[in-house]
Amino acid sequence: MALTAAAASGGDAHDDEYAKLVRGMNPPRVxxxxxxxxxxxxxxxxxxxSHGTLLAVVQxxxxxxxxxRKAYFSSDGSWFMDVFNVTDRDGNKVLDDQTISYIQTTLEADDWYYPEVRNTVGIVPAEEYTVIELTxxxxxxLLSEVCAVLAGMRCAVRSAELWTHNTRVAAVVHVTDxxxxGGAIEDEARIADISTRLGNLLRGQSGVRAAAAAAPGGLTHKERRLHQMMFDDRDYDGGGGAASSSPRGRSPTPATEVSVTPCAERGYTAVVVRCRDRPKLLFDxxxxxTDMGYVIHHGAVSSEPRGGAYQEYYIRHVDGDPVRSEAERQRVVQCLEAAIERRTADGLALEVRTGDRAGLLSDVTRIFRENGLTIRRAEISSERGEAVDTFYLSDPQGHPVEAxxxxxIRAQIGEATLRVKHNPFADGDGAGGGGGGATDDVAGSTAFLFGNLFKFYRPFQNFSLIKLYS
Structure with missing residues (x-):
């Protein structure tokens, strides 16, 4: 068995070197x-x-x-072409020279496309922190209890992200000693103790992994890792859907509609998604x-009126086959619905911005718990002595948070420290206020017949194919 694994690893390494050679002869143009x-x-x-190229660009x-706002992409044989229409969060063009330069230099760099150089899967060591994964x-x-345990074990949380979906929770936490x-926790016995205590806290119903930092240059992409963790935890089997997760007293979230149909004449499977639009939807x-093992050969996405989003993909499995069975089709539908819903948080969004200190996160989450609130999603960061944390909250039954x-909470945390980023229950623009366009047509009606797909790809006419060596 060990010999087989070694041989497979050697073959993969050879393929990677060949891919690098081809890429070196045909560098990307951005x-x-x-x-x-x-x-x-x-x-x-x-x-x-190569497999994962589109994901790397979108990331x-x-x-x-x-x-x-809109995108078209196509992979014709060994060549990949993408066009993205993008804005900032305020709807403005990207005019900052540093941002433009970063996009060009990053997407033209060799190490962005090769997982052995820039790993985005699993726990990747880094010298600055220790990574803890919880499911x-x-x-x-729960988050309040986790933070209290970490504070008691002298672990400072430098960044973290937490998602909940269908009664499941996943979190990636970066901590230091x-x-x-003040850097990564290197004592293996202490790491084992942290894992044991968190496992006891989670009552044996979860997975806990902690890894000490060991090598520079690695990077774990937290959001991709969270998708993988929740997928492995089979949160997509939980049922309920987007509409059932809406707080009481509000209109239900516009349905996430996913259709998966054969495109037999071309050997593809057509996937169509209609849902409420939001940032990072395409990434999700x-x-x-990609992580389910499919390749997107062609696709088009766009924002629709009234807050809707439309996405259309033509996919095959990495082995070249389309979706083969009804069970596989249903699994693709369930997994895409779950991926869209995980990041959706219709509750109250509060931002805490203040000077960082030991035990701050434990204190803040304790205040939420004592006021009867549940954390649906959290984004936590600390840099240069300042903590900036965003929490998406509701009560345990999903009722609106009262004024x-x-x-x-503001009185306990501090007037200058706490900011209400979004309160859909007070503003009247919650789940029911937007995205109505997502249900104007059934998801199964594709907007682009495959035979006419490329008439929508006019931006590709500006490209000339560089000679491909093989």
């Missing part, structure tokens, strides 16, 4: 154009294709906080399709 479109910045990427755009059954006050070096769907509860 154009950021602010003249081609009146409403958005156009990013064109022309590159040798760069999403991590910059840019919003993809299990969600319950009120608050009582020693492309990430899931007096918000006032009580």
């Amino acid at each position: 154009v950021v154009d602010n003249e081609a479109c009146d409403e958005a910045t156009v990013i064109r990427v022309d590159s040798v294709s 760069v755009i999403a991590d910059l906080g840019l919003v993809i 299990g059954t969600d319950r009120p006050g 608050d009582g020693g070096s 769907t492309v990430c899931t399709i 007096k509860t918000i006032d009580a």
Whole structure:
């Protein structure tokens, strides 16, 4: 068995070296154009294709906080072409020279496309922190208890992200040694103790992994890892759907509609998604399709009126086959619905911004718990002595958070420290207020018949194919 694994590893290494050689002869071209479109910045990427290339490009755009308004992509044999119309969160073009330069240099760099150089899967060592991964059954006050355990064990939380979906929870937490070096926790016995205590806290219904930092240059992409963790935890089997997760007293979230149909004449499977539009939606769907072992050969996505989003993909399995059975089709539908719903948080969004200190996160989450609130999603960061944490909250039954509860939290945390980023229950623009366009047509009616697909790909006419060596 060991010999077989070694042989397979050697074959993979040979394939990677060949891919690098081909890519070196045909380097990617990235154009950021602010003249081609009146409403958005156009990013064109022309590159040798490999599994995961589209995800890598979308990840760069999403991590910059840019919003993809429209996109077309196609992989013709070994060649990959993308066109993205993007804006910032306020709907403006991308005009900052540093941002434009970063997009071009990052997407043209060799190490972005090769997982052995820039790993985005699993726990990747880094010198600055220790990574802790948690999965299990969600319950009120869980994050508060986790933070209290970490604070008691002198672990300073430098960044973290937590998602909940269908009664399941997943979190990726970066911690440092608050009582020693200030860097990663290197003592293996201490790491084992942290894992044991968190496992006991989660009552044996979860997985806990902690890894000490060991090597520079690695990077775990937290959001992709969270998708993988929840997928492994089979949160997509939980049922309920988007509409059932809406808080009481509000209109239900517009249905997430996913259709998976054969495109037999071309040997593809057509996947169509209609749902409410939001930032990073394209990343979430492309990430899931890629990690399920499918290749997106062609596709088009766009924002629709009234807050809707339309996505259409033509996919095959990595072995070249389309979706083979009804069971596989249902699994693709369930997994895409789950990927879209995980990041959706219709509750109260509070931002805590203050000077960082030991035990801060434990204190803040304890205040939420004592006021009867449940954390649906959290984004936590600490840099240069300042903590910036965003929490998406509701009560355990999903009722709207009352104004007096918000006032009580503000009084305990501090007027200058706490900011209400979004309160759909007070603003009247919650789940029922947007995205109606997502249900105007059934998801099964594809907007682009495959035979006419490329008439929508006019931006590709600006590319000339570089000679491909093989």
